[in-house]
Amino acid sequence: MILQLNPSILVxxxxxxxxTLFIIDYGMHQxxxxxxxxLETGVIKHFDCNDVILSTNxxxxxxxRHNKFVEEKDNKK
Numbered sequence: 001m002i003l004q005l006n007p008s009i010l011v012x013x014x015x016x017x018x019x020t021l022f023i024i025d026y027g028m029h030q031x032x033x034x035x036x037x038x039l040e041t042g043v044i045k046h047f048d049c050n051d052v053i054l055s056t057n058x059x060x061x062x063x064x065r066h067n068k069f070v071e072e073k074d075n076k077k
Contacts, residue, residue, distance in 0.1 A: 001025045010055035013047050016040050017055060 001024075008019040011034065018036035021044070025032050032049040056063045 010057075011036060011052045012055055013038070013045070014051055015045060018045075020052070 003023045003025070005020050005023065008021055011018060011020050013036055016038055017040070018038040020034055020036050022035040023032055024035065024046075034047045034049060034052045035044060036047055036052070037044050054063045058064070
């Protein structure tokens with residue numbers, strides 16, 4: 001199954017930030033494939049779902065820890 005994202009979402013990949021255009025789901029025995037247009041070069045690449053994380057969105061408070069906007073909680077007990 002191929003899912004076209006509308007609107008697209010910004011993600012962080014091993015090659016930099018990009019916009020997700022499609023997600024390809026091959027079924028329950030294989031990871032999803034994310035089709036991402038890289039912002040810096042415009043190159044379209046395929047990434048395994050384990051290589052993609054949501055970009056920081058300050059308006060909605062998403063993934064603020066990635067850019068160290070929120071301090072991680074102290075795990076000492």
